[in-house]
Amino acid sequence: xxxxxxxxxxxxxxxxxxxxxxxxxxxxxxxxxxxxxxxxxxxxxxxxxxxxxxxxxxxxxxxxxxxxxxxxxxxxxxxxxxxxxxxxxxxxxxxxxxxxxxxxxxxxxxxxxxxxxxxxxxxxxxxxxxxxxxxxxxxxxxxxxxxxxxxxxxxxxxxxxxxxxxxxxxxxxxxxxxxxxxxxxxxxxxxxxxxxxxxxxxxxxxxxxxxxxxxxxxxxxxxxxxxxxxxxxxxxxxx
Numbered sequence: 043x044x045x046x047x048x049x050x051x052x053x054x055x056x057x058x059x060x061x062x063x064x065x066x067x068x069x070x071x072x073x074x075x076x077x078x079x080x081x082x083x084x085x086x087x088x089x090x091x092x093x094x095x096x097x098x099x100x101x102x103x104x105x106x107x108x109x110x111x112x113x114x115x116x117x118x119x120x121x122x123x124x125x126x127x128x129x130x131x132x133x134x135x136x137x138x139x140x141x142x143x144x145x146x147x148x149x150x151x152x153x154x155x156x157x158x159x160x161x162x163x164x165x166x167x168x169x170x171x172x173x174x175x176x177x178x179x180x181x182x183x184x185x186x187x188x189x190x191x192x193x194x195x196x197x198x199x200x201x202x203x204x205x206x207x208x209x210x211x212x213x214x215x216x217x218x219x220x221x222x223x224x225x226x227x228x229x230x231x232x233x234x235x236x237x238x239x240x241x242x243x244x245x246x247x248x249x250x251x252x253x254x255x256x257x258x259x260x261x262x263x264x265x266x267x268x269x270x271x272x273x274x275x276x277x278x279x280x281x
Contacts, residue, residue, distance in 0.1 A: 064248075064252045069104070072107070073264065078096060083097075084144050085272065099237065101228070101240070102225050109202065109208075113210035120169060123168065127165040134159040137158055139266075156194055156265075157193065160193025160199040163189030163190065163193055168204060198231070202224045205217045208220075209221060222241065226238060
């Protein structure tokens with residue numbers, strides 16, 4: 043298995059290659075970290091500092107994994123990207139109901155939208171950018187600017203996904219710099235630099251092969267479902 047510790051032939055930069063089981067393992071790790079973070083956020087009112095800190099690792103890991111998986115689609119495979127976009131958009135729309143009901147958004151209402159909306163925006167941007175029509179590329183920039191303002195973690199989240207996708211397809215210093223910079227820019231949003239540890243975990247993960255089975259579409263269901271469960275727990279607690 044070629045990994046981040048091994049330079050790619052003819053490129054001079056380390057490649058990002060993850061075993062299939064390891065990719066699934068990273069998703070499960072990110073999901074567990076997110077559960078810890080959301081339990082602290084919604085049930086404990088941000089009262090446990092270590093839970094908040096480790097929760098900052100979840101989004102960068104999810105974003106890199108998504109970008110890595112997007113890189114697997116061929117340049118002309120718009121059908122695959124469209125399916126991915128449809129699933130993320132549907133899951134984001136369903137999750138919006140419990141997400142808003144739980145409250146604790148920055149504006150106290152619907153804004154910003156949940157993280158799946160930001161991830162869906164990243165897929166939409168790539169899909170439009172790969173088009174041969176110039177107008178589509180202009181639209182990609184507009185979607186990036188507007189979508190980045192609407193979803194959780196804003197433009198840095200989208201930037202991490204796109205940078206990971208670009209780097210996974212062909213290791214380059216520009217993508218690496220953008221990916222690290224966008225992760226660092228999460229610092230002002232999070233109030234700490236723990237998100238950078240998510241990139242370290244991904245780098246370390248390239249060195250192992252985890253025997254984790256793939257559960258197709260599980261996370262699309264699990265994300266809105268866990269938010270709904272948290273909302274129900276709060277209602278029981280308040281009654």
